[in-house]
Structures are given as C-alpha cells and as structure tokens.
Amino acid sequence: MKANQILRSITPVLSPLFAISSALLVGAGLIALAGVNPIAAYSVLFREALANYYGFGTTLTKTAPLLLTSLGVFVALKAGQFNIGGEGQIYMGGLGSVLVGLYVHGLPALIHVPLALLSGFLFGAIWGLIPGYLKAIRGINEVITTLLLNYIALNLINYLVSNPLIEPGAPSPYSPTIATSAQLPIILPQTQTHAGILIGFAATIVLWIVFQRLPLGYQIEAVGQNPIAARYAGISVERTIMLVMATAGGLAGLAGAGEVTGLKYRLFDQFSPGYGFDAIAIAFLSRGNLVGVVMTSLFFGALRSGANVMQRSAGVPVTVVYAIQGLAVLFIAIGLALEKRFAIRQSSVITSG
C-alpha cells in the first residue's frame, strides 16, 4: 500500500524523466556518430549552460521565449486545443512590438516598454484568434490552420523587413533599431539576460492562479475535458476556445516581443530559431503541470545555450539538440501511453450499486 502510494506520487515525473533520458541517450549515440565522446560533449554543454555565469545568462535568455510560448501551447492544451502556431505568433508579436518601438516616440520607458509588449501580445493574440475563431465557429481543425498561419506569418515578416520596414542601407533584411525607451532592461549585468524571463515567470504565476483559483480556469479545463458536457452545463464552448487561442497567441506574441525589445532591438527576418516548435515539445513533456513547463523550458534553454559552445569546442553540430528535443516528444508519447495502460490495469470499477 505504502509502496503503491510512493509510486503514485512519483509517476507524474516518471514519464518525462524517462523521455528526456532516453532522448539524451539517443543523442549520445548521435554525438558518437559525429566522432565525439558523448560524455565529454554533454559535460561541456551542461557546464557551459548551467555552471558558467555568462552561459547561465544565455540559458535564461533562451528560456524566456521558450517559457512564454510553451505557456501558450499549455493554455490551449488545457482547453483541448493544439496550438501548433507558436512560431507564427512569435513573429507577429515581434512585429507588434517593433512597430511601437519604431513609430511611437517621446514616451518614458515605464510606459513605452509595456506598450510595446502589449502591442506584441495583441498581434500574437490576433494570430491565435484566427484559428480559434475558425475552430470554434466554423469547425476547422486548428492544427492545420495554425500550421499554415506559421508560413504566412514568416513570409509576411520577411516581406516587411525587406521592404517597408528595412533599415536604409542594410546589407540583409532587418528593421532599424527601436527607441531606447522601448528596450527591456538587462537583469544580469555583463550578459544578454533581459527582463523577458521575469515576464515569463510572472505569466506562469498568473496562469497558476487562473487554473487553481479562478472560475475561468475551471471553465477552460471543463471545455478541454468534455466540451459536450460543458455545453450542456451552459458554458459557451465557442467563446472559451476563442479566448484560449487568443491568449495562447498572445503569450507567444509576448515571447516575440521580448526577443525584439530585450535582445535584438530590431526585427529580423527569421529571428526565432524554432522556439514555437520547441514549445510544443515542452508543453507535452510537462503534461499539464506549470512547474513542469518552467523546468522543461529551462532544460531546453540550457540545451540551446550549451549547444553553441559544444559545437565550437567539441565540433558537434548544434542540430543534435533539435534531434534530442524531437525524440523527447516521441518518447514522452510512448511513456504516457505505457503509463496509461499500467493505470488501467491497476484500477477498474471501484464502486458498485
């Protein structure tokens, strides 16, 4: 009985740990394939990402957009929606903030920065609301629409930074620098770590409150678990889905806005190295748990942060990290399925009559 209870209390982390370690194991094989000692490569990677001041700063910098975007995927998943459009929403958010950063002048930073972030949130929210509307009202599967919208957003940004928004005389497509008053402050001196990570933590806390204490969180979960029963209880499933998708897009938009206002200070073509897709992996690995989202985002941030150094010093291509992330999702899917089977075998009808 006791052992059973212990087992039950650790199962939620069992599958993600299994998934991540299996993925790292396969990753080790890949590194060996590249002719490098995996242990050496991993130790370079994690020492750089976690035990080095500057490297840890980079980890936090990379974690910020990952955390915000995966919170977006997380929120959507809570309502049963697959938001695969994080990447496009990041770009739209970047656009929203750069417009405020470029064209609004004469504001104190205390107003200008939040305004830029808000604009990023809104642009992202619109990009999330479109598939949300199409799903809720027209019944079109959100997976394909969010995917297609990614490509549309990417090309739209490419056009904008190549034409109307391009910095005069720029050698490659990027916009001019945004006003200093619209730039997020650096929080760790001597690093690039900007306040974006704090926004991510704040958003996590807000979501925690929503899902633990507010009727809205209850409503979202009800819609996610059984939309028909929710409808029979008088909950507007359509409105909930639209709200959730807009929020998801907004959070990803915030991630994009953070990149522009905290790190790049300009809008670049292809400024996101696929954070939107990593976010999907993070959200699945965290299996509906906000602490899990934070931890997994940090882990993925560390992978990305350390991978560059690993490439430079050990000669392992950075892309090994993408393989590890993708495989982690594969293994979590397997892990969860096996866990479910085990659970079904354990419990069955408890009561009768």
Added chain:
Amino acid sequence: MRDGETAYLRLEGITKRFGNFVANDSINLKVNAGSIHGLLGENGAGKTTLMNILCGLYQPEAGQIYLHDRAVQITSPKVAIAQGIGMIHQHFMLVPQLTVIENIILGSPLTLRLNLKQKSREILVMSERYGLSIDPLAKVGDLPVGTQQRVEILKALYRQAKVLILDEPTAVLTPPEVQGFFKVLRQLAAANHTILFISHKLDEILSLCDHITVLRRGRVVGTTIAHNSTRQDLARLMVGRDVLFHLEKAAQSSDHIVLEVQNLQVRDDRHLNAVQNVSFTLKAGEILGVAGVDGNGQRELADAIAGLRPATAGELILNGQLITRWTMQQRIKRLKIGYIPEDRQKMGLILRFSIARNLILKGFQQLPFCRNGWLQRGAIAHHATQAIQSFDIRATSGKLRVSQLSGGNQQKVVLARELSGDPSLIVAMQPTRGLDVGATEYVQQALLTERQRGAAILYISTELEEIMMMSDRIAVLYEGRFVAILDAATATVEQLGLLMAGSPAGRLSP
C-alpha cells in the same frame, strides 16, 4: 424438425474479467438446435460480454464453448463466422456510409473485383426467400432502423449462420414492428436456425422464447422453460428480490402551471424540423411522460426547453415568464431548471473531474462556489460531502474521479447537481438508461420525491413500462409531433404502442 433435446450450442464455465471486475463468472448454458433461447438479465448482468465472447470479440479467461458437442476456440470474429455464428448487436454493426450490399459482403475473402451487381442479385433472391425485402444499393445510413436490422439479419444469413445471437434487438423497434420481427425469428427457428435472444424485457422473452436462462451479476441464476414461468418468478431471479411493477405515487393536485409550451418548433443538427407544433402545459407536482421511439425529436425537445437549441417558432413560458429567447447561460443564472441529459458520460459529466468538481459544473460562477471572482475551495468540498451523503453516492471522498464510479453512482452525481436548489422544472431524458434495477429505483424515487415537493417533471423515455409507471399524463411523440396526450391511469400499452408507430388507430380508443 430435429429432436428438441440436441444441444447445438453449449457453454461450460465461461469466465471473463475486466481488471478486478468479473463480467462473466463460470457461465454454463445449453441451447437446443432449432429453438429460441432467451438470455435474461438486467443491465450490467454480463449478457453483452457473453455475446462478445461468442462472436470472437473477447477471449474468455476460462471455460469452453461447444458447437454440436465439438469444442471450438472462437479466437476472432472471423472464426465465429466460419463456425456459423451470426451476431446481431444492440448497436448495429453496419457502416452507415456504405451501401447495403457493401455491408453484407464486408469481410468476405479478398477479391480484386467486387462485382456488386451480381452479388446484389444474390442478396435480392435471399431477402425474398426470408421475407426480408431490401434495396441492396441503398446507403445504410439513409435507411430507417427497422430496415437496418433486416440488413443485419441478412448479413448473418449471407454468411450461412446457423446460430443467431441477438442482443437487445427490439430496443429500436416500435411495438407493432416487434411483432413482425418475432414472426421472422420464429420462421428462422422453424428452418432449424438456433437463436439466442438477449433481453432485459420480461414480456418479450416470455412470449418469444422456448427456454430462458437468467443472469445476475455475471452468473447464471437459473434456467427455466418459458411456458412454466411467470413474470414475477423471472423478475425475482433476475434481480434477486421482489420487484415492484408499480410505484406508489401520492395524489398531487396543483393548479400552478410551471411550464407552458406553445407551438414549439425545433430543428436538428441537419437543419430539419425535428420538433413541430408541440404544445402542452405542465403543472407543479406533475410528471408528463413523453413516449416514443428513439429519434422522433426527444433530444431536440429537451434541448430546446433547457436552452441548448433555439426554438425556430413557438413560445416557452416558465412560471409566467416568456423565456423562448433566453440563452442557456441566462436560464442557468436566473431560472432553476434541472436537466438530466440522456447520456451521463458524454453530456452529463466530466469523467476526469472529481465528484466535487462535477457538482459545480453549472454553478461554478455563482455563490457559494465563487465569491468575488474567486473559487471557494472550502464551499466546493463541503458541498460534495453533503451531496455524497444525501444522495447516497458510494464514494469515500469528493476528490474521487467520477470515472471511477459505477453507472448508478455517476447518475447520482448528475442528480445531485441537477436537483440541487429545488428546481421548479426538471427535464429528465432517459434517466435510467443502462442502470441496474437498484439504481433505477433510486433515480425514480428521487424524481418522485421532487414531484412531491412540487416540481414539474418532463420524463422522456423510450421504455414504455417506465413511462407508464412514472407519469401522471403521457404524451406520445411521433415524427416530432405530439400525436396524443393521454391520462396515464387509463392509457394501455397497446394503445401507446400503436401511437408510437404513428398509427392513428390508437387515438380512437378512450
């Protein structure tokens, strides 16, 4: 005809478990060739599980099946078909998107040419031989249920089935259709087909079968010869105690009209009129039963009153207030309507939520569960504890997931939610579907208590006996219209049966 004592199908010690739950506990059964054998048992007694074992869908943990005294292993539906076992499932195993002929030949050996024309000629010949006329090229989804059942039987016969197993086959038929269907079955038995007829309806089993085996909680509790048995005997065997065929209802008289429905018209999901020109009044302390075969507009009627579906014409007046255009949200906030939907698992509950969280599904934005925008965990937990007590929900705590409860206890959770706050109107849609007798009685008593309190109740069911037991008045719904509203005290089963089938004859008698 063959000697009646030859056992064509014999089961010995069949046992099947799902987790810790024993669905079939060493079942012994003998079915004679050319006979109709009834398998009686209430919901959850293990009838369907046994069927699925016979047709190869499930594998038993123990026991042996004999066909003609030859031990057989039915490892897959394919084997069952090869052994001449044909199964007519409660939920038809027909693909609605395919045609009749495609459904019938599905699963036959691989060919590179289907040759539908020739096959449909074969089917036509066969269908005429058995008096089961059919259009082989019609799409199954477009056919009425009675015809679909014919396709199911033809499908089994096409595969040369010698044993036919029918699982609750009359659930979808009107009483006159049932008579026609029984004739076909007797004809098949006369042609030396062996028939196993599964039902929980005493009268049908008694009138159709030669022998009857009764199942209770997964075990055989008795086998009898039909013409030596009475309703009471069988019922006692089936339930394990005496059963009430009549419910005691105190007389209720009130002139307060709770619900008035005028010329209501509602459309279904395909935008066709599913409810047309329905008018009635419902008084405090009254139960209006709505009888009818499934799919005659019951769901749309209930949904419209609850506010889930808009009325395209007509008026709804609740306690003197015109509520036709009120949204569901408005109705929940400002009115007290209890709605017990037809499928508790799909529509009534969120299975992965706890009991406590299911209980606030409608009231989570209101006091006492929500104060100043914050959920009140204490109030929610307290409410669950109270509901578990007052509705006798067999659960150790409100934190238990609803998916872990039995069907009866799940329905009690729905009742606890929908009956809380003393609703003046209750819409109960098939509230006892799939429940065993104990739980059924509980649900019925709970609703009668509400009636006593003065609630007006719309009781919608496809089970005629249940309607007659519960109602003060009975409305018959046929093709979206109320074809009659009768006094329950004087209405007869025959009369209601005819009305349900759309025959005007029922309307003439008193």
Added chain:
Amino acid sequence: MSDSAAFLSDYLAASLRLSVPLAFAALGGLFSERSGVLNIGLEGMLLTGAFVSAATVFYTGSVWVAILAALIVGGLVGLLHAYLCVTLRVDQLVSGLAINLSAAGLTAFLSRLVFNSKTSQPLQGLDAIAIPGLSQIPIVGSLFFNQDPLVYLLLLLVPLITYLLFKTSLGLTLRAVGEYPRAAETAGVSVLFVRYLSVMLSGCLASLGGAYLVLVHVKFFMEDISAGKGFIALAALIFGRWHPISTVLACVLFGATEALQLRIQAFGLNIPYQFLVMLPYVIALFALIGLAGKSTPPAALGIPYVKESLDD
C-alpha cells in the same frame, strides 16, 4: 505566339514538378486517414524520404537504391506511427507531431554529418525517359510523356488507387475500418492489420514524395527542405474529400500556385515574392475555410480502436 506557348508548357511543367511531392504525400495521407488514422506526420515522412534518398545516392551513386531506401525507411516511419497510434493508442496528433519534430531534428543533424560542406555540388538525379511518339505531342507530350519514372508511377497510381479503393474488397475493407472499425471487426476484418498496413503504405508514399523532391526537383538536400509540403498535402486531402482523384487535383492546384511565383517574377509584375511564396499556404487556408462542414472525414478518424472494452 510560340513564346507564349513555350511559356505555357514551361509553366505547366513547373506546376507538375511542384505538385508531384504533394501528390505522393497526399495519397499516402489518404491511405492512413481512410483507415482512420490521422497522419499529421506526413511532413516528417516526406522529409525523411528526402534525406534518406539524398544520403543513399550520395554514398552509392545509385538513384534506384536511393528510391528503394526511401521506400523502406518511409515504411518504417509509418510502422512507428502505426505502433504509436494503433497499438499504444497515443493521441494521433501527438504521434504525428513527434514524428515531425524527430524527423526535423534527426535529418538536420545527420545531413551535417553526411554532406558536411559538400552540399554545393548537386546530387545525381533521376533522368527523364521520353516515351517514343507520345512525347512529340505539343505541350501535353513534353508534360506527361517526357518525364522521370516517378511521375509515370504517380500517373499510374491515381487510377490504380481509385480502383483499389472503390472496386476491390481490400478497398471496401479499408473504408469500413475508417468509418466504423468495430463493424469491420465483427465482420471478420482485422482492424489492427488494416491500419498497420495503411499507415505503413502512407509512410512509403510520403517518403517517395520526398525522394522525388531531392532526386528530380532540387538535386540536393538541406534542412527543412519539406517546408510544410506535408501540411499542404494534408490540406489537399481535406480539399479533395479523401478521394484520390480530387485530392491529386487539389495538389496540382497548390503546385500550380507555387509555380506561379517563379513565372510572375519573370513577367516583371510588381508583386513582392514573399506574397507569392505565401500563396499556396493562403490558398490552402481558404480552401479549408470554404470547405468547412462540406467535407466529412472518415467517421473514425483520430479515434483509437480498443478491441476489448466494456463500453461498446
């Protein structure tokens, strides 16, 4: 006059070239989804096929071995998807996404190892084979009868799959499994087997689309070369209502839109190329919107089949 004829035949050829990978992937999706298994992993399967064929041709120099390798590995990815969806009953969207993410990561990493810095030199490709006589017909001749074997295969597959689906017992079984698996099971069909087979076939076909992309179209491999083609194929499948002929026609539509971007630039029209690149995605999106509610997927699509369960 002859100028515009040359332009037309050139445009049509480009349209066809761009439609072929889509069509292979979409036909793959058709098998999987007709059997009731969602396949959002088409993108990853296509990408895998592209990489495997590129790597094989790089090492062996044989185009045919490359195609064979793509078929085998594609089938294995299909097997993985089938194992996840059918046996483990993982959410089919999650399984597809996992395949996409893994394929993207693995091919990106392995391509660096395999091709190192030699990506600039083109790979050996598949040559066109002109069919004598027929290829002389103006426009149509060069379009359909002076093509590589994979195009011929595709042209053959479309009627073949249509026949298979609607006129053979195998097709009937496949359709029944996708609509109502339990009915098929009780009729003696192994739902498991049909789904495994269909999803593996799906992987083979999508992978072949990737092989075409590398061996015929671009003749080199780069990261993310699939660029959402698998998703467009999925949209084409919905747009074509899960019917082989109309699905392939939808692919041709998307391919023709993509071909437009190169031609319009040649015309010197003042449309920024990003909008032209965007066009297929926009059209796919609007196709989905326009078709909402009118295109009904197989009824059991996305629902795992549980053989022994208490609730029917």
